[in-house]
Amino acid sequence: MNFNYIKYFYFIGIGGIGMSSLARYFHKTGKIVHGHDKNRTFLTKELEKEGILINYYDCIEILPEWVTSNKCLIIYTPAIPSNHKQWTFLKKHAKNIKKRSQTLAIITENETCIAIGGTHGKTTTSILLCHILYVSGVSFTAFLGGISENYNSNIILNGKKFFLVEADEFDHSFLYLYPNIACITSLDQDHIDIYPKKEDLKKAYINFSNKIKKPYKKIFLCKEDIDIFLKKNAIYYSITEKESYYSNHLHVEENKWYFDFHTPKEIWKLLPLPIPGKHNLKNITAALAISDYLKIDRKKIRKALSSFRGIKRRYSIHYQSKNKIYIDDYAHHPTEINALIDTIRESFPNKVILGIFQPHLFSRTKFFEDYFAESLGKLDILILLDIYPAREFPIYGVNSERILEKVKISYEHKEVSSISKVLEKIGKKNFDIILTIGAGNIDTLIFPIKEFMHKRYG
Known part of the structure; x- marks a missing residue:
C-alpha cells in the first residue's frame, strides 16, 4: 500500500500505546487523523491537544463520512472486541483496513x-537506544512502546536513516516485520491467549529471527534469557558472562548506580545506570551493544546515559521526601514484579513497602496465579485491585480473592479493594514506600496519590 494516496486515517483503539504512536506519525506527516477509544485517558487527551479528533462512544452515527472512501485507511488493534459496533460497520463498508x-x-x-x-x-x-541516537545526531524515526520522559512522546521524527520499532509478540504482530537489526531481550511465557505453551512462543521468536535481512542482518540476544538461537548472525550480550558485549561491577555510590561496560575492544568504566536494577542493566547493555555496533561515539553514549530521564510508568518516582516515597511501575508479569520489588529493596533497604497491584487480563491471572502470589508476597502490605479485563471476558472462578488467599502476608496486611476506595485505605496504612503496579487503568491513581502524599507529608 502506498500511503501517499491515503488522505484520511481512522484508528479504532487509538489510545493504545502502539496505536497512538502511529496516529501521531501520520498526523505529523500532514494526514487527517481521527479515532475512537472507549475511555478518555492522559494519552488520548495529549492526542487531542495535538489536533487529533477522538470519539468515545461506540456508535456508527458519529463516524466521519470519509471513513468508507478509497482515500481512507482504517487501522485497528486485535484487542478490539468482535461485537464492537463501529468495527462491525467498518469491516463491512470500509475500502482499506489494516492491523x-x-x-x-x-x-x-x-x-x-x-x-x-x-x-x-x-x-x-x-x-534508551532512541535517546542515544538522538543525542548522537543520528538520522532516525522511532515508534516506541512507552512515553519517553525526555521527549514526552512515543514517536520521534528525526530523519530516516534508521527506523527503530518495538517488535510486539502479541497476536504474532512482530512477524510482519523484516528488520535489518533485531534484539531479543528475554523469552518468558506471556500472552497465554495467544501462546498457550511456551514452545509456541519460542517458535514465534524463531520465525521472527529468520526474518532478519541485509544489510546488517544481525540479531542481539541476551545470554541469560535466550537459549534457542544459535545463529551465525547472532551477537550475545550479558551481565553474568563474558560475551561479545557485557556489563559488570554494578554498584551503588551515594544512592546512584554505576557499572562497567565491555565491548569486543575496550572497557567503558563507571557508566551511570539511569534506571536502577539488575534487570535494567540487561536492557541498557542491549542498547549500548547496538549503539557500539553502529559505531556511535563513546562520549556521546555516555552523555546520553547521563541525560536519560526514563520512561513514564517505568520505575517512575512521583513523590519523595525524607521519609516517604511513591513509585509507579507498569509491571504486569510476575517476573517484572519480582525485579521491581527486588530493586526497591536494594535501593531503599529496611523500608516498609505498601504495594497496590491491579492484575491485567483474566487469562494471564489464571495461568500465573501462584507466581503472582509468590511475587506479591515480597511486599509488606498489599492492596489487591480487581482484575482489569481489557479485551477479555471474565473466566469463572478467576478473581483477585483467589490470589490474595495465596499471598504469604498476614491477613491484617492484605486486602482486596475497588480502585475507587484505594485512597481511603492507604490513609489508614503505615508505610515508607507506596508502589502502584499494573498495566490496566491503575495509572488513574497516580495524580490522586501524589496529591494525597503532598497534602499529608508536605
Missing part, C-alpha cells in the same frame, strides 16, 4: 529497520 502491526511493517519495509523484541525489557531498551 496496527501491518501498517508499521509497510512503513518500515523499504527502510533500515532496528526492531527490539522480548517479553520484558523491550520498551526500556528501545527508548
Whole structure:
C-alpha cells in the first residue's frame, strides 16, 4: 500500500500505546487523523491537544463520512472486541483496513529497520537506544512502546536513516516485520491467549529471527534469557558472562548506580545506570551493544546515559521526601514484579513497602496465579485491585480473592479493594514506600496519590 494516496486515517483503539504512536506519525506527516477509544485517558487527551479528533462512544452515527472512501485507511488493534459496533460497520463498508502491526511493517519495509523484541525489557531498551541516537545526531524515526520522559512522546521524527520499532509478540504482530537489526531481550511465557505453551512462543521468536535481512542482518540476544538461537548472525550480550558485549561491577555510590561496560575492544568504566536494577542493566547493555555496533561515539553514549530521564510508568518516582516515597511501575508479569520489588529493596533497604497491584487480563491471572502470589508476597502490605479485563471476558472462578488467599502476608496486611476506595485505605496504612503496579487503568491513581502524599507529608 502506498500511503501517499491515503488522505484520511481512522484508528479504532487509538489510545493504545502502539496505536497512538502511529496516529501521531501520520498526523505529523500532514494526514487527517481521527479515532475512537472507549475511555478518555492522559494519552488520548495529549492526542487531542495535538489536533487529533477522538470519539468515545461506540456508535456508527458519529463516524466521519470519509471513513468508507478509497482515500481512507482504517487501522485497528486485535484487542478490539468482535461485537464492537463501529468495527462491525467498518469491516463491512470500509475500502482499506489494516492491523496496527501491518501498517508499521509497510512503513518500515523499504527502510533500515532496528526492531527490539522480548517479553520484558523491550520498551526500556528501545527508548534508551532512541535517546542515544538522538543525542548522537543520528538520522532516525522511532515508534516506541512507552512515553519517553525526555521527549514526552512515543514517536520521534528525526530523519530516516534508521527506523527503530518495538517488535510486539502479541497476536504474532512482530512477524510482519523484516528488520535489518533485531534484539531479543528475554523469552518468558506471556500472552497465554495467544501462546498457550511456551514452545509456541519460542517458535514465534524463531520465525521472527529468520526474518532478519541485509544489510546488517544481525540479531542481539541476551545470554541469560535466550537459549534457542544459535545463529551465525547472532551477537550475545550479558551481565553474568563474558560475551561479545557485557556489563559488570554494578554498584551503588551515594544512592546512584554505576557499572562497567565491555565491548569486543575496550572497557567503558563507571557508566551511570539511569534506571536502577539488575534487570535494567540487561536492557541498557542491549542498547549500548547496538549503539557500539553502529559505531556511535563513546562520549556521546555516555552523555546520553547521563541525560536519560526514563520512561513514564517505568520505575517512575512521583513523590519523595525524607521519609516517604511513591513509585509507579507498569509491571504486569510476575517476573517484572519480582525485579521491581527486588530493586526497591536494594535501593531503599529496611523500608516498609505498601504495594497496590491491579492484575491485567483474566487469562494471564489464571495461568500465573501462584507466581503472582509468590511475587506479591515480597511486599509488606498489599492492596489487591480487581482484575482489569481489557479485551477479555471474565473466566469463572478467576478473581483477585483467589490470589490474595495465596499471598504469604498476614491477613491484617492484605486486602482486596475497588480502585475507587484505594485512597481511603492507604490513609489508614503505615508505610515508607507506596508502589502502584499494573498495566490496566491503575495509572488513574497516580495524580490522586501524589496529591494525597503532598497534602499529608508536605
